[in-house]
Each structure stands twice: as structure tokens, then as C-alpha cells.
Amino acid sequence: xxxxxxxxxxxxxxxxxxxxxxxxxxxxxxxxxxxxxxxxxxxxxxxxxxxxxxxxxxxxxxxxxxxxxxxxxxxxxxxxxxxxxxxxxxxxxxxxxxxxxxxxxxxxxxxxxxxxxxxxxxxxxxxxxxxxxxxxxxxxxxxxxxxxxxxxxxxxxxxxxxxxxxxxxxxxxxxxxxxxxxx
Ligand code: GTP
Ligand code: MG
Numbered sequence: 001x002x003x004x005x006x007x008x009x010x011x012x013x014x015x016x017x018x019x020x021x022x023x024x025x026x027x028x029x030x031x032x033x034x035x036x037x038x039x040x041x042x043x044x045x046x047x048x049x050x051x052x053x054x055x056x057x058x059x060x061x062x063x064x065x066x067x068x069x070x071x072x073x074x075x076x077x078x079x080x081x082x083x084x085x086x087x088x089x090x091x092x093x094x095x096x097x098x099x100x101x102x103x104x105x106x107x108x109x110x111x112x113x114x115x116x117x118x119x120x121x122x123x124x125x126x127x128x129x130x131x132x133x134x135x136x137x138x139x140x141x142x143x144x145x146x147x148x149x150x151x152x153x154x155x156x157x158x159x160x161x162x163x164x165x166x167x168x169x170x171x172x173x174x175x176x177x178x179x180x181x182x183x
Contacts, residue, residue, distance in 0.1 A: 008090050008091075009090065009093055010085050010092050013074050013094050014110065015073065015075040016074070017096055018133060019052070019072070019093075021167065022172060023071045052074075052078075053073060058071055063180070072085070091182075094114075095129075096131055098134055098139040098140045099139045099140070101138070104148045128178060129151065131146075131164065133165065135165045158182045160179075
């Protein structure tokens with residue numbers, strides 16, 4: 001059959017924003033999704049998550065693409081690793097904890113630094129934002145999050161923001177569909 005196009009995706013965002021939870025939900029479950037077992041497996045995938053050390057590499061396929069995702073640690077001590085993967089990446093997923101008002105300014109700083117980097121600045125790569133943790137009662141809307149991050153200032157790159165609840169898997173497929181359509 002036809003070989004799927006291979007794409008490298010860099011998953012960035014502050015620690016605790018939900019990157020690994022999102023990637024785990026996008027990966028197919030280890031067990032074949034037969035009847036009852038599905039929900040179980042999906043819940044387990046959302047629960048076993050621990051803070052990422054350094055980064056993890058995950059692979060999964062969509063209908064037309066073969067994804068290699070670099071799931072980076074968001075902890076400040078590991079953020080210096082991010083830039084080493086800019087050159088080889090074809091798309092970015094940037095995850096925000098919508099309920100973390102205090103650190104929204106930190107997220108914006110990291111985003112500004114990212115977009116100023118020479119390996120990113122002139123690249124026309126798509127950027128998908130997940131305004132994650134929409135289930136929490138203090139969560140801001142995706143519109144509010146995009147205002148706080150000044151996403152309207154992004155030049156030369158198609159971008160899109162999706163509200164998501166990574167634990168339940170809500171909003172993730174919409175995001176992936178957008179990404180797939182913009183690769
Ligand atoms: P680092 O690896 O440290 O950079 O963090 P991360 O961005 O990978 O976050 P991770 O996926 O480890 O999730 C952090 C915590 O948030 C975990 O306890 C998750 O269960 C929880 N979490 C992730 N997504 C959601 C969500 O949509 N809603 C809620 N309520 N909790 C979430
Ligand atoms: Mg992680």
C-alpha cells in the first residue's frame with residue numbers, strides 16, 4: 001500500500017500542562033479496542049502519567065500521516081532541551097493549562113522565545129495549541145487563553161487553538177484533524 005508521510009511533531013508547554021496525557025490519548029491502546037475493554041484502557045492511559053524527565057519519543061499513525069512525537073519535559077531545568085529539536089520538526093503542539101492563570105505569563109514568555117528562535121522564526125510550520133484542562137472550574141476559555149498569549153500576532157505560521165480535556169480525550173481529535181490538514 002501507500003506509505004504514509006512521516007512527520008516529526010514537537011510537543012511543548014510548561015510542566016503539568018498535560019502534554020504526556022494528550023500524547024498517550026492519541027496513541028492507540030496497547031490492547032485491541034474490543035468492547036468493554038476500551039474505556040478501561042483509555043482511563044489507564046490517562047492515569048499512569050508521571051512528570052517527563054528530559055523527553056520521550058512516541059509514534060502513532062493517523063489516516064494519512066505517520067507521526068513521531070517528541071514529548072518534551074516542561075520543567076524549567078529541561079526547557080533548554082527544546083531547541084535541539086526545532087530543526088527537524090515539521091509541526092508544534094503547544095499545550096497550556098487553562099486553569100493556571102499565575103503561570104500564563106511564563107507560558108507566553110516561553111512561546112515568545114520559541115517564535116524568536118532562528119530555527120523556528122521563518123519556518124511555515126503549523127502550530128496547534130491545546131487549551132487543556134477545560135474541565136477544571138477555574139479554567140479560562142480558549143479565546144481568553146489565545147488573548148493572553150497574543151496568538152493573533154503569530155506571523156508566517158498557520159495556527160489553531162482547541163479546548164481540551166486530556167483525561168477524557170475531549171478536543172484532541174479535532175486538533176489532530178486540523179494538524180493533519182495543515183501538514
Ligand atoms: P511534564 O512532563 O512535567 O512537562 O508535564 P506534562 O505537560 O506532560 O503533564 P502531564 O501529562 O504529566 O499531566 C500533569 C497532570 O495533569 C497529571 O496529573 C494529569 O493527570 C493532569 N491532567 C492532564 N490533562 C488534564 C485535563 O485535561 N484535566 C485535568 N483535570 N487534569 C489533567
Ligand atoms: Mg510529560
